[in-house]
Amino acid sequence: MAKNPKHRDLFAGALELMILHSLRVKPMHGYALVKHIKLVSDDLLQVEEGSLYPALQRMLRAGLLESKEGISAKGRPTRIYRLTKAGIEHLEREKSGFETMFAGITRVLAVAKA
Amino acid sequence: MEWLRRLFFRRRRYHDLSVSIQEHLEEKIDEFMEEGMSHKEALQAARRAFGNVTLIEERSREEWQWPKLEGIRADLKFALRQSVKRPGFAITAIMTLALGIGANVVVFGILNAILLHPLHLPAPQRLYTIEHQQHDWYSQSYPDYLDYRDSNHTFSGMAAYDMVSAALSTGKTVTKNFGYLASGNYFDMLGVRPELGRFFHANDEHGLNSAPYIVLSYDFWCARFNRNRHILGATVHLNKQPLTVIGVAPKEFHGTEVFFWPDFWTPLTNAVLIGYSHHYLENRSTHNLLVLGRLKDDVTPQQASDDLNGISRRLADEYPTEDYGLDARLVKPGLLGDTLGDPVRGFLAGVMALALLVLLAACANLGSIFAARTADRGRELAIRVAIGSSRWAILRGLVAEATLVSLVGGVAGTLLAATLLEGLSRWQPFVEFPFHVVVLADRKVYLVALLLSLGSGLLFGMLPARQLRLTDAAQAMKSGVGAEISLRRFALRDLLLSIQIALCTLLVTASLVALRGMQRSLHAPLGFEPRGVMLAGTDLTMAGYREEQFLPVEKRMLAEAARIPGVSAVGIIDRTLLGEGCCGSEAVFPAGTVDFRKEEFEARNFSISPGYLEASGTRLLAGRNFTWHDDADSPPVVLVNVTFARMMFGNTAAVGQHFLLYRGARPKEVVGVVEDGKYASLTEDPQPAMFFPLTQEINDNYTVLVVRSAFPPSEIAAALDRTLTGIDPNLPLTLHSWLDALDLALFPARAATAALSILGLLAAMLAITGTFGVATYSVSKRMRELGIRVALGAARVELIRSALGRPLMLLVSGSTAGLGLGILANRLLAQIVYEATPRDPLVLGGTVLTMALLGLLATWIPARHSLSVDPARLLREE
Numbered sequence A: 001m002a003k004n005p006k007h008r009d010l011f012a013g014a015l016e017l018m019i020l021h022s023l024r025v026k027p028m029h030g031y032a033l034v035k036h037i038k039l040v041s042d043d044l045l046q047v048e049e050g051s052l053y054p055a056l057q058r059m060l061r062a063g064l065l066e067s068k069e070g071i072s073a074k075g076r077p078t079r080i081y082r083l084t085k086a087g088i089e090h091l092e093r094e095k096s097g098f099e100t101m102f103a104g105i106t107r108v109l110a111v112a113k114a
Numbered sequence B: 001m002e003w004l005r006r007l008f009f010r011r012r013r014y015h016d017l018s019v020s021i022q023e024h025l026e027e028k029i030d031e032f033m034e035e036g037m038s039h040k041e042a043l044q045a046a047r048r049a050f051g052n053v054t055l056i057e058e059r060s061r062e063e064w065q066w067p068k069l070e071g072i073r074a075d076l077k078f079a080l081r082q083s084v085k086r087p088g089f090a091i092t093a094i095m096t097l098a099l100g101i102g103a104n105v106v107v108f109g110i111l112n113a114i115l116l117h118p119l120h121l122p123a124p125q126r127l128y129t130i131e132h133q134q135h136d137w138y139s140q141s142y143p144d145y146l147d148y149r150d151s152n153h154t155f156s157g158m159a160a161y162d163m164v165s166a167a168l169s170t171g172k173t174v175t176k177n178f179g180y181l182a183s184g185n186y187f188d189m190l191g192v193r194p195e196l197g198r199f200f201h202a203n204d205e206h207g208l209n210s211a212p213y214i215v216l217s218y219d220f221w222c223a224r225f226n227r228n229r230h231i232l233g234a235t236v237h238l239n240k241q242p243l244t245v246i247g248v249a250p251k252e253f254h255g256t257e258v259f260f261w262p263d264f265w266t267p268l269t270n271a272v273l274i275g276y277s278h279h280y281l282e283n284r285s286t287h288n289l290l291v292l293g294r295l296k297d298d299v300t301p302q303q304a305s306d307d308l309n310g311i312s313r314r315l316a317d318e319y320p321t322e323d324y325g326l327d328a329r330l331v332k333p334g335l336l337g338d339t340l341g342d343p344v345r346g347f348l349a350g351v352m353a354l355a356l357l358v359l360l361a362a363c364a365n366l367g368s369i370f371a372a373r374t375a376d377r378g379r380e381l382a383i384r385v386a387i388g389s390s391r392w393a394i395l396r397g398l399v400a401e402a403t404l405v406s407l408v409g410g411v412a413g414t415l416l417a418a419t420l421l422e423g424l425s426r427w428q429p430f431v432e433f434p435f436h437v438v439v440l441a442d443r444k445v446y447l448v449a450l451l452l453s454l455g456s457g458l459l460f461g462m463l464p465a466r467q468l469r470l471t472d473a474a475q476a477m478k479s480g481v482g483a484e485i486s487l488r489r490f491a492l493r494d495l496l497l498s499i500q501i502a503l504c505t506l507l508v509t510a511s512l513v514a515l516r517g518m519q520r521s522l523h524a525p526l527g528f529e530p531r532g533v534m535l536a537g538t539d540l541t542m543a544g545y546r547e548e549q550f551l552p553v554e555k556r557m558l559a560e561a562a563r564i565p566g567v568s569a570v571g572i573i574d575r576t577l578l579g580e581g582c583c584g585s586e587a588v589f590p591a592g593t594v595d596f597r598k599e600e601f602e603a604r605n606f607s608i609s610p611g612y613l614e615a616s617g618t619r620l621l622a623g624r625n626f627t628w629h630d631d632a633d634s635p636p637v638v639l640v641n642v643t644f645a646r647m648m649f650g651n652t653a654a655v656g657q658h659f660l661l662y663r664g665a666r667p668k669e670v671v672g673v674v675e676d677g678k679y680a681s682l683t684e685d686p687q688p689a690m691f692f693p694l695t696q697e698i699n700d701n702y703t704v705l706v707v708r709s710a711f712p713p714s715e716i717a718a719a720l721d722r723t724l725t726g727i728d729p730n731l732p733l734t735l736h737s738w739l740d741a742l743d744l745a746l747f748p749a750r751a752a753t754a755a756l757s758i759l760g761l762l763a764a765m766l767a768i769t770g771t772f773g774v775a776t777y778s779v780s781k782r783m784r785e786l787g788i789r790v791a792l793g794a795a796r797v798e799l800i801r802s803a804l805g806r807p808l809m810l811l812v813s814g815s816t817a818g819l820g821l822g823i824l825a826n827r828l829l830a831q832i833v834y835e836a837t838p839r840d841p842l843v844l845g846g847t848v849l850t851m852a853l854l855g856l857l858a859t860w861i862p863a864r865h866s867l868s869v870d871p872a873r874l875l876r877e878e
Helices: A014-025 A030-040 A049-062 A085-113 B002-034 B039-050 B053-062 B067-085 B087-116 B142-151 B186-190 B218-225 B301-318 B338-376 B378-386 B391-426 B443-470 B473-479 B486-521 B547-562 B612-616 B642-649 B713-727 B743-781 B783-791 B796-830 B841-867 B871-877
Strands: A065-071 A077-083 B127-131 B155-170 B173-182 B213-216 B235-238 B241-248 B264-267 B290-295 B329-331 B533-539 B567-573 B585-590 B601-608 B620-623 B637-641 B658-661 B668-674 B689-693 B702-709 B733-737
Touching: A014 A030, A014 A049, A014 A077, A014 A085, A030 A049, A030 A077, A030 B002, A049 A065, A049 B002, A049 B039, A049 B053, A077 A085, A077 B002, B002 B039, B002 B053, B039 B053, B067 B087, B067 B391, B087 B338, B087 B391, B087 B443, B087 B743, B127 B301, B142 B155, B142 B290, B142 B301, B155 B186, B155 B533, B173 B186, B186 B290, B213 B218, B290 B301, B301 B329, B338 B391, B338 B443, B338 B486, B338 B743, B378 B391, B391 B443, B486 B743, B486 B796, B486 B841, B533 B713, B547 B567, B547 B702, B547 B713, B567 B612, B585 B642, B601 B642, B612 B702, B637 B642, B642 B668, B642 B689, B668 B689, B702 B713, B713 B733, B743 B796, B743 B841, B783 B796, B783 B871, B796 B841
Parallel strands: B173 B264, B213 B241, B601 B689, B637 B668
Antiparallel strands: A065 A077, B127 B290, B127 B329, B155 B173, B155 B235, B155 B290, B213 B264, B235 B241, B533 B702, B533 B733, B567 B601, B567 B702, B585 B601, B585 B658, B620 B668, B637 B689, B658 B668
């Protein structure tokens, strides 16, 4: 259970990136966030709750998100997370970083295959 | 302020988190139930899928906490466990540091009390003693004081005082007490408020004897009057003169001299009333007063000094004889100007430097043991680096351990020091003299202790840092504690150790020099023979005699004391040589001088009775002794010492020659020459001195009866007491042997010897542990090599040479360097210790022997260890 926090994901920052991107679509609460990522990735990506909540707190602390009281789809009290301005800027920067990285990896893999 | 806000909102954040997670679980349960599970099954499945709720919540919360703080806590916990697991290092370190820090705190405590804020007064930094530019000359005349006080533009106030002893009687009790004669504005200028009643003020003074008041010190009020509040308005007698008690000083005010605590204060204008000559207040060339001034707020000491020197130049012009060459200089108050200030400052600064060096050596020592231990933990540290721990985190752990140990050591040392300082404050070395040292640890002292502890922790904790940087994880894991990297580490450790040994040798040399000086000073040629002499000091003025009545009483004292059985010689002198307040001096001029502005030199002056030379054991080298026929009606005669004769008359025989004193132009005829002696201090250079007959010169009110006898001192003291009380029951008497009276003269040397011996002992202990550490380490690291050597047939001597050669070489080179330093440092010591020289064969031999013993002690166990090598077992183990 107690994983080294630095080796939480395959790509450091991937979870944050997905959370940020999902919340940009619309503000959500925790459960909805997991469902959303699972749905849009066609079940390819499964977010672990064990990582989700620490990540959310980290981003709240960094000022990328803000949370406020809300009601879930089932009518229960919960907290809705939304992106701040800093969060949007952070997302843009990270996204271009990831795109460059993926492009690079794809090219390296292509050479290896040939 | 961010952290404060965060702390405040943290509780809310935690609550938000719980709500979020709770809702998440509920939805998950709903989801599973929708898939057809029962509520119970769904609950279990959701929990399984979600994971450990508590742990997740905890990890989420951690995002809001301070990782550094938590980390430091963990480091400290780990450090504590390490120390408990291996108590040897912790105990050694704590004890070493406790001694090192304790020594520093004691020295700083004394420094703080005596030099940094000696007088507990408002705005002490603006108070200055006005001294002459010539060092050691602090006293001013009353008329000069009045001119300084009234003409300056830079002081907001200026007061004068003098320290006196006087007979204080209440009812039938007469005691000798110490007090200040102080100018009327004294208390107001200092800004002190009375505990009881009132102080005297400037407007109480209207000329001579106009303010018959006395103020008591708090301690004296408690001791003598039992804190009786009705004492105000009562009359006490000072040298038989009635004075009214008007007030009691506050408890913490002990006058304006650190080492002279008064029992009372009385206005300066009473000086004549209590028996001082009228010259005391009228004569410009009679210098008796200490002058203390308070600078105006916007004035610098330099401006004030310029101002005063302007006044003194004007006075020198106006009174060319009395104020010839008058000048002024400002010094810190409290230590008789710089007369005590200079040597005390020098001595304490020296001891402080030594104490710091000892602490530095302790740190070096611990640093090297710590580094050795870190090397032993090399594999553990390498594993930690390999699994991703940052070097910074490991270093933080090491520093935490060092700091923990040094803080505990610091606390222990401070407790030790506080106890010592408290003992020192209660200590009153001289019964005859109001000498107190009150050194209580205050906030500043504790702060210094804390800083020293933290500093030493960091210092020796950081030492292994370099070594850590060099650690290559893969290498260290393969070979354990590698021999490859140890070479460079050794170089650093070697340097530390040899510095330490050099320091230890220096301190051992210094303390041996001091001890030897002490021992020699007891056998030094003093110019008199104090053994077997009892001194009875009395003050005829205190007993109410006038000057013309002195001689008959003194003659009677001599005659009756001579009749005591067992007494072989008696004489009178007006000062105790090498005793308290010895001695005055006077300018002398060659015969025929007309212009008295520039004297030939100043000579110590004494008045003696005919039997004095025999009683004191002073040898007469030429000419004749005084007789009772040398009296007021016969030509003025004088005995001089060898130095005087040489300085005044050169190589021509002194007997029969004449010279002049300023007062009274009748030339003095030298009738005899006596041997040189020590007068004010044991370490002084030969001083010119002259002895006048009591019948012709009365220098001082004091009378010391010098009684030589082979009988036990206690018997003679009792008989003397009976005899003198029989002559006049009102005589204030102090009876002690001359050797006891020398205590004051020996005090600086004793203090220096004690301080040096303690520091030397500390340094020796440190050098032993240091050498022991390095030797042990060097042997244990080379066990395998030694085993192979034994297997190949090496002899025991060769084994020891290879195992301990290095520490022994360090010991020899360090000792040599230390001895060299000791020889260089001897000039410092020569000021306090009689004939201090490290070239003394006994000192040299003692130092070499001490260092050899020390080396033997430190390497004995490692040497035995190296000889007990069992090659078979060792090679098997590897």
